[in-house]
Amino acid sequence: MKPEEMVCRRFQALKAYDPTRSVEALAEEVGVAVAGVVKLDGNENPYGPSPRVKRALARYPYFHIYPDPYQKALRKALAGYAGAGEESIVAGAGSDELIDLILRLFLDPGDGVMNLPPTFGMYPFSTLVCGGEVVGVPRDEDFHIDLEGAKKAVGPRTKVVFIASPNNPTGDISDRETIQALLKTGIIVVVDEAYYEFCGETVAPLVSKYDNLIVLRTFSKWAGLAGLRLGYGVFPPAIAEYIMKMKPPYNINAAAQVAALASLKDLEYLRGRVEAILKERERLFFELSRLLYMRPYPSRANFILCRVIGGRAKYLWQGLRQLGVFVRYFDTPRLRDFIRISVGRPEDTDALMAAIKEVVHG
Numbered sequence: 001m002k003p004e005e006m007v008c009r010r011f012q013a014l015k016a017y018d019p020t021r022s023v024e025a026l027a028e029e030v031g032v033a034v035a036g037v038v039k040l041d042g043n044e045n046p047y048g049p050s051p052r053v054k055r056a057l058a059r060y061p062y063f064h065i066y067p068d069p070y071q072k073a074l075r076k077a078l079a080g081y082a083g084a085g086e087e088s089i090v091a092g093a094g095s096d097e098l099i100d101l102i103l104r105l106f107l108d109p110g111d112g113v114m115n116l117p118p119t120f121g122m123y124p125f126s127t128l129v130c131g132g133e134v135v136g137v138p139r140d141e142d143f144h145i146d147l148e149g150a151k152k153a154v155g156p157r158t159k160v161v162f163i164a165s166p167n168n169p170t171g172d173i174s175d176r177e178t179i180q181a182l183l184k185t186g187i188i189v190v191v192d193e194a195y196y197e198f199c200g201e202t203v204a205p206l207v208s209k210y211d212n213l214i215v216l217r218t219f220s221k222w223a224g225l226a227g228l229r230l231g232y233g234v235f236p237p238a239i240a241e242y243i244m245k246m247k248p249p250y251n252i253n254a255a256a257q258v259a260a261l262a263s264l265k266d267l268e269y270l271r272g273r274v275e276a277i278l279k280e281r282e283r284l285f286f287e288l289s290r291l292l293y294m295r296p297y298p299s300r301a302n303f304i305l306c307r308v309i310g311g312r313a314k315y316l317w318q319g320l321r322q323l324g325v326f327v328r329y330f331d332t333p334r335l336r337d338f339i340r341i342s343v344g345r346p347e348d349t350d351a352l353m354a355a356i357k358e359v360v361h362g
Helices: 023-030 051-059 072-082 094-106 122-129 147-153 176-183 204-208 237-246 254-264 267-289 313-322 346-361
Strands: 089-092 112-115 133-136 158-164 188-192 213-218 231-234 294-296 303-308 338-342
Touching: 051 254, 072 089, 072 231, 072 254, 089 094, 089 237, 094 122, 094 158, 094 188, 094 213, 094 231, 094 237, 112 122, 122 133, 147 176, 158 176, 176 188, 176 204, 204 213, 254 267, 267 294, 267 303, 267 346, 303 313, 313 338, 313 346
Parallel strands: 112 133, 112 158, 158 188, 188 213
Antiparallel strands: 089 231, 213 231, 294 303, 303 338
């Protein structure tokens, strides 16, 4: 047999996840200067990390030594920030790694993972990578969770459900009552709070009350550390112990640990950047709502989902790309008429609005 014929069947049929590209790659792709790229497709923080992060990285003397595999200093700092015990905290190389570890911990081949589309594409992708079966329960017309449908979909082999709150790409939050109703089914409920800092609503305090609740967070959005890949979870202690045993020993590199610790010492600065993004989110929503061919949806995150009236979302997305303005387009039946726009700086909003009008009106 050829090596490729020995690849697991689920990987032979796996469709790759469609990630966003780097600024340099986008600039090269459409032939514009890097400085001319307006990147509003990845929900990154346009202001970057705290200045303390850059200074801490420059001073750190031990990049030639393996980082702490037990994440002791980091877990202690994260516990204080999240209001949880250190024994409940585990950090990962972005939330993506923690999603993978959770699924590997709970899934036997063929077990079910409930997906509530439209939502973050890593949930079904990682489910298939880990040998699980995706149990799809679509959201309603307003993108709210179909609670009754979700409860009915829980079967004897359904192990996990992922709830992004605020949800990506729709921007709405899930109420605590819905989350508690799903917790009562007994399956593992993973609430992904990647955009928590932009809405201020969390279910992390409930982890101490439910042994089947996990809350995920990240430093990619609010803290501007997307390129260093650092996420963390608040777990019931028994589950955290398993995750710590099964994770790669040095999964959080030294630079990421240094950057996270420095970020947590500069909360006033970072919260000021969050406030600037929230203010610009209001302005972007207003500007989009003024266009007759755009219908923006209210958002509690750092992005806005926008319906393009007339079925021209893909045309608009392609036209913006040619002008060096990058937004997210999801080529799926439910989102075919939509684009998602990350909230940038005021000058990014100005460039976006000018580009939209140029594409639409010529």
